[in-house]
Every structure is written in C-alpha cells, then in structure tokens.
Amino acid sequence: MKHAALVILLFSFAQAQSQNLPYAKKHYNLENNVAIQGYDPVSYFTANKAEEGKKFISYSHGGVVYYFVNETNKKAFLENPEKYEPQYGGYCAYAMADGEKVRIDPETFKIIDNKLYLFYNFRFTNTLKLWNKNENELLPKSEVEWAKIIKN
Structure with missing residues (x-):
C-alpha cells in the first residue's frame, strides 16, 4: 500500500512539473x-x-x-x-515596462528588494543605466505589464 501511494505521489509531482513546462517555454x-x-x-x-x-x-x-x-x-x-529566479522570466526589466520581451546581458543586473532583475546591454545601450534614472516609475509599470503577459 505504501508503495502504491508513493508511485501516485511521484506521478502527481511529475505531472505537475510537466504542466509548468509550456508556461516556462512561453x-x-x-x-x-x-x-x-x-x-x-x-x-x-x-x-x-x-x-x-x-x-x-x-x-x-x-x-x-x-x-x-x-x-x-x-x-x-x-x-x-x-x-x-529572475523577475519577468529573465527578460529585460527596462523593456518590460513597455510590455516587451527583450533579451538580456546576464552580466547586467540589479538586486531590488531581494529580487533579481536583468537588463539588455548591447551596442551602446545599457538599459540598467536608463532604469536607474527612473526606477520608481518603471518598476510598477514592469509589474503590471508582466502580469498581462503571463495571463496569455
């Protein structure tokens, strides 16, 4: 009986994990x-x-x-x-304020309230610098836009 319960538990866990996969990929x-x-x-x-x-x-x-x-x-x-885990699925926090999924430079980051935010930093554009100029306005916008994205 214990074996059957363990098998059911493991199957349920595996199924729950696999259900997260499409969300993660998307x-x-x-x-x-x-x-x-x-x-x-x-x-x-x-x-x-x-x-x-x-x-x-x-x-x-x-x-x-x-x-x-x-x-x-x-x-x-x-x-x-x-x-x-990085915020916004690992997309650029600055671009997320406009609801855009933009790639990042993993070496351009900021920890805010014990959360990891990543930023685009290529070809003369460092969005962390832009973020720092207006973080108080951009952070709430990014949160709202991310909530919209994950609903889809």
Missing part, C-alpha cells in the same frame, strides 16, 4: 531550456556578480534548467527557487 527567456544563458542565479545574491554555471551542476525547475557554479549554490536554489 514566458521565460530560454536558450535550449536553459535560463539566464547558463549563469548561476544564486551567485547574483551570494557573490554579487554574474558567474557562469556548470552544465554538470544543474537543476530543472518547472521545465526551466538552471546551471550553478557549485553544489552549495544548487542546494540554496533547491531550498527556495522563487528567491533566486
């Missing part, structure tokens, strides 16, 4: 199902810098794969994934 900034271009989400908080994770230290959360620089960071993520 609303997350992924390359081959990998978030943040392979950068470790925990390092932004613990080292205050962007560090490339290692493929062999990875974890899939809701169909989104994250790489980590070490097992300690992976363990921290496993304990509280929501704390470390």
Whole structure:
C-alpha cells in the first residue's frame, strides 16, 4: 500500500512539473531550456556578480534548467527557487515596462528588494543605466505589464 501511494505521489509531482513546462517555454527567456544563458542565479545574491554555471551542476525547475557554479549554490536554489529566479522570466526589466520581451546581458543586473532583475546591454545601450534614472516609475509599470503577459 505504501508503495502504491508513493508511485501516485511521484506521478502527481511529475505531472505537475510537466504542466509548468509550456508556461516556462512561453514566458521565460530560454536558450535550449536553459535560463539566464547558463549563469548561476544564486551567485547574483551570494557573490554579487554574474558567474557562469556548470552544465554538470544543474537543476530543472518547472521545465526551466538552471546551471550553478557549485553544489552549495544548487542546494540554496533547491531550498527556495522563487528567491533566486529572475523577475519577468529573465527578460529585460527596462523593456518590460513597455510590455516587451527583450533579451538580456546576464552580466547586467540589479538586486531590488531581494529580487533579481536583468537588463539588455548591447551596442551602446545599457538599459540598467536608463532604469536607474527612473526606477520608481518603471518598476510598477514592469509589474503590471508582466502580469498581462503571463495571463496569455
């Protein structure tokens, strides 16, 4: 009886995880199902810098794969994934204020209220600098636009 209950529990968990996959693929900034271009989400908080994770230290959360620089960071993520996942599915926070899903430079980031925000920084345009000039207005706009996006 215990075995049957365990099988049912594992099946339910696997089914719930697979149901998250279409959401993740639709609303997350992924390359081959990998978030943040392979950068470790925990390092932004613990080292205050962007560090490339290692493929062999990875974890899939809701169909989104994250790489980590070490097992300690992976363990921290496993304990509280929501704390470390980037806001707006890993898209540029500045562009999100206009409801746009724009790619990011994983090395251009900001931690605000213990949340990770990523930004576009290519070809003479660093949106983090633009964000910093008007963060108090842009942050609430980004939240509203992201809520609209994930409803679809």
